[in-house]
Every structure is written in C-alpha cells, then in structure tokens.
Amino acid sequence: MGGFFQQLAKALADRWISLLVLPGVFFLGGVWLAVSLGHGQAWNVVLLTRQAENAAATVVDLPTGAQALLVVVVLAGAAGTGFVVQALAGVTRRIWLGQWPRPLGQLVAAQTARRRAQWHRLVAERRALERASPGTRTREQQDEIDTVAQRLTRLAMAEPGRATWMGDRIHAVESIAYHRYGLDLTYGWSRLWLVLPDATRAELTAAHSAFAAAVATGTWAVPYALLTVVWWPAMLVAAGIGLTGWARARAAVADFTTLTEAAVDLHGRTLAAALGVGDTPQETGPLTISEGERITDLVRKGR
Incomplete structure (x- = not known):
C-alpha cells in the first residue's frame, strides 16, 4: 500500500x-x-x-x-x-x-432555433435529392446526396436542441x-x-x-x-x-x-x-x- x-x-x-x-x-x-x-x-x-x-x-x-x-x-x-x-x-x-445563464434565455432560444431550422433545411434537401433519383443512381447523384449528408452530420447528429x-x-x-x-x-x-x-x-x-x-x-x-x-x-x-x-x-x-x-x-x-x-x-x-x-x-x- x-x-x-x-x-x-x-x-x-x-x-x-x-x-x-x-x-x-x-x-x-x-x-x-x-x-x-x-x-x-x-x-x-x-x-x-x-x-x-x-x-x-x-x-x-x-x-x-x-x-x-x-x-x-x-x-x-x-x-x-x-x-x-x-x-x-x-x-x-x-x-x-x-448551458448559458437564464438572462440569456432568448439568445439561447434564437440560436437553437436557427440551428434547428438549418438542420431541417438540410434534411429536406437530402430527401429531395433522394426522391429525384429513387432507383439506380449515378456516381454524381450519390456524391451530391453524400455531400448534403455530410453537411447535415457536421451540423448535428440529431435534431439540434442546444445553442x-x-x-x-x-x-x-x-x-x-x-x-x-x-x-x-x-x-x-x-x-x-x-x-x-x-x-x-x-x-x-x-x-x-x-x-x-x-x-x-x-x-x-x-x-x-x-x-x-x-x-x-x-x-x-x-x-x-x-x-x-x-x-x-x-x-x-x-x-x-x-x-x-x-x-x-x-x-x-x-x-x-x-x-x-x-x-x-x-x-x-x-x-x-x-x-x-x-x-x-x-x-x-x-x-
């Protein structure tokens, strides 16, 4: 010991x-x-x-x-x-x-809402690209989908809930x-x-x-x-x-x-x-x- x-x-x-x-x-x-x-x-x-x-x-x-x-x-x-x-x-x-203090609550809400809106825009963009080529995709089409997916995950791995x-x-x-x-x-x-x-x-x-x-x-x-x-x-x-x-x-x-x-x-x-x-x-x-x-x-x- x-x-x-x-x-x-x-x-x-x-x-x-x-x-x-x-x-x-x-x-x-x-x-x-x-x-x-x-x-x-x-x-x-x-x-x-x-x-x-x-x-x-x-x-x-x-x-x-x-x-x-x-x-x-x-x-x-x-x-x-x-x-x-x-x-x-x-x-x-x-x-x-x-985890900002309560007096900054409005700023936290606004920043979180901005991130959430951006995330949903990227989700919608990815889904639109997937619907545009539902069958066999060309390499260019798949690369475009993958690029949007990478931007999405770089922003947040799930729907944003923090500022x-x-x-x-x-x-x-x-x-x-x-x-x-x-x-x-x-x-x-x-x-x-x-x-x-x-x-x-x-x-x-x-x-x-x-x-x-x-x-x-x-x-x-x-x-x-x-x-x-x-x-x-x-x-x-x-x-x-x-x-x-x-x-x-x-x-x-x-x-x-x-x-x-x-x-x-x-x-x-x-x-x-x-x-x-x-x-x-x-x-x-x-x-x-x-x-x-x-x-x-x-x-x-x-x-």
Missing part, C-alpha cells in the same frame, strides 16, 4: 505542476512582460532585453534566503492564478456546451438513445457506466479528460485577455490559446460522444440483463425499444 500511495502522490504532483504551476508561471512571465513594455513599447526587443538583464542581475544579487523566498512567492502566485483559472473553467464549459455545436453533440447522443432504444440516458447513464467493461470505461475516461484539459486550456485565454489593458499584443496570445482550447474541445467532445453512443449500442443489453429486463433470452445484440422503455421506467422510479 505504501508504494501505491507514493505513486498516487507522484501522479497528483505531476498533475498539479502541469495544470496549475507551469501555465501560471508562463502567465506571470506575461504579466512582467506587459508591465515592462506597455502599449507604447509593445515590440521593443532592445528594451525587453535590458529589462531582463536588470531583473536577472537583481535576483543574482539577492541573498540565498531571499532568492528561495522569491521562488516560493512565484510558485505560490502561479498556483493561485491556476486555481482561479480552474474555477473559471466551469464557466467556459457551460458556455461551450450551450452550440458541442452541446448538440451531447444532446444528440441522448436523443438517439431515447428514440432508437427508448433509453433515457439522463437517468440510465450512471447505471450503464457501472456495468461497462474496464477497457470501455478507460476509453470514455480518456476522452472526457481530454475535454476537461481542453476547457482548462481555453480558459487561460481569459487572464491573457485582461493583460491587453496594459499590453495590447496579449490579445494575440489570448486568441491563440482560446482557439487552441476550443478546437481541442470540439475534437474531444466528438470522440467522447462517439464512444458513448457505441457503449450504448454494444452494452445496453448488459444493463438490461443486470436489471432483469429482456424480451429475448439472447445475450448479444442491441436493446429493443420495449427493453429500453422498461429500463427507463425502472431507473426513473416515477420521477
């Missing part, structure tokens, strides 16, 4: 350094850079070099104890900044998933599970998770961790954006960090929702067996709608 706790402590320390301290140190360096240059000397490399040399000389002249204290202060400041950013990450997550693309990917999995299997994942997911194989849970955990890391990365754009008050190039840094986090989050959400849908397809019957629900004695194959509805009734418990 001692070895286990040592490894756990090492893992936690590594995570603390990578998620809080290192980004915080970089940000504190950005603060020093912004204060040293300001707007008027934003790209003055000569001034920056002189300031860095003076700062290094000042640190070298400090007593050993003062240098150690300075390191502690910098690390504490970096960690404190990291904790603040981690707290703000929840806000970033809600924004990206379309953002990431939110709709999560919503689509819930919608598909309910309409295809009668399974309400809002109540059924925690039960399904407990019966999933370890390998499946590991894949889902990795995808979710990638999303959480991307959200944290994107949130670091906020403090850098605040630096634009004293140093305008910080906006370029903020934009780069924000776009990087956003792109990684989209990829992570796509992976997570694809894996979640696959888990429902492959292991829904395992959940049915665990709950004593089953229309047929077979132990393989996807859930039937009646089985999913009975599972939903069980896990909802009348709620």
Whole structure:
C-alpha cells in the first residue's frame, strides 16, 4: 500500500505542476512582460532585453534566503492564478456546451432555433435529392446526396436542441438513445457506466479528460485577455490559446460522444440483463425499444 500511495502522490504532483504551476508561471512571465513594455513599447526587443538583464542581475544579487523566498512567492502566485483559472473553467464549459445563464434565455432560444431550422433545411434537401433519383443512381447523384449528408452530420447528429455545436453533440447522443432504444440516458447513464467493461470505461475516461484539459486550456485565454489593458499584443496570445482550447474541445467532445453512443449500442443489453429486463433470452445484440422503455421506467422510479 505504501508504494501505491507514493505513486498516487507522484501522479497528483505531476498533475498539479502541469495544470496549475507551469501555465501560471508562463502567465506571470506575461504579466512582467506587459508591465515592462506597455502599449507604447509593445515590440521593443532592445528594451525587453535590458529589462531582463536588470531583473536577472537583481535576483543574482539577492541573498540565498531571499532568492528561495522569491521562488516560493512565484510558485505560490502561479498556483493561485491556476486555481482561479480552474474555477473559471466551469464557466467556459457551460458556455461551450450551450448551458448559458437564464438572462440569456432568448439568445439561447434564437440560436437553437436557427440551428434547428438549418438542420431541417438540410434534411429536406437530402430527401429531395433522394426522391429525384429513387432507383439506380449515378456516381454524381450519390456524391451530391453524400455531400448534403455530410453537411447535415457536421451540423448535428440529431435534431439540434442546444445553442452550440458541442452541446448538440451531447444532446444528440441522448436523443438517439431515447428514440432508437427508448433509453433515457439522463437517468440510465450512471447505471450503464457501472456495468461497462474496464477497457470501455478507460476509453470514455480518456476522452472526457481530454475535454476537461481542453476547457482548462481555453480558459487561460481569459487572464491573457485582461493583460491587453496594459499590453495590447496579449490579445494575440489570448486568441491563440482560446482557439487552441476550443478546437481541442470540439475534437474531444466528438470522440467522447462517439464512444458513448457505441457503449450504448454494444452494452445496453448488459444493463438490461443486470436489471432483469429482456424480451429475448439472447445475450448479444442491441436493446429493443420495449427493453429500453422498461429500463427507463425502472431507473426513473416515477420521477
């Protein structure tokens, strides 16, 4: 057990350094850079070099104890900044998933309606193309249908119900599970998770961790954006960090929702067996709608 706790402590320390301290140190360096240059000397490399040399000389002249204290202060400041950013990450997550605050309800409704209307237009366009060539299709006709289908799935995997693309990917999995299997994942997911194989849970955990890391990365754009008050190039840094986090989050959400849908397809019957629900004695194959509805009734418990 001692070895286990040592490894756990090492893992936690590594995570603390990578998620809080290192980004915080970089940000504190950005603060020093912004204060040293300001707007008027934003790209003055000569001034920056002189300031860095003076700062290094000042640190070298400090007593050993003062240098150690300075390191502690910098690390504490970096960690404190990291904790603040981690707290703000929840806000970033809600924004990206379309869970906007109630005062923005009208904006959410309008954005969701716009996405839904666009989705229905693409569905109608695809069906019109399919009706126009009901029999054997030429390659050009099939390519045209496939192009519209790809545009449709890029927009949303099911009828949009959220204001953002990431939110709709999560919503689509819930919608598909309910309409295809009668399974309400809002109540059924925690039960399904407990019966999933370890390998499946590991894949889902990795995808979710990638999303959480991307959200944290994107949130670091906020403090850098605040630096634009004293140093305008910080906006370029903020934009780069924000776009990087956003792109990684989209990829992570796509992976997570694809894996979640696959888990429902492959292991829904395992959940049915665990709950004593089953229309047929077979132990393989996807859930039937009646089985999913009975599972939903069980896990909802009348709620």
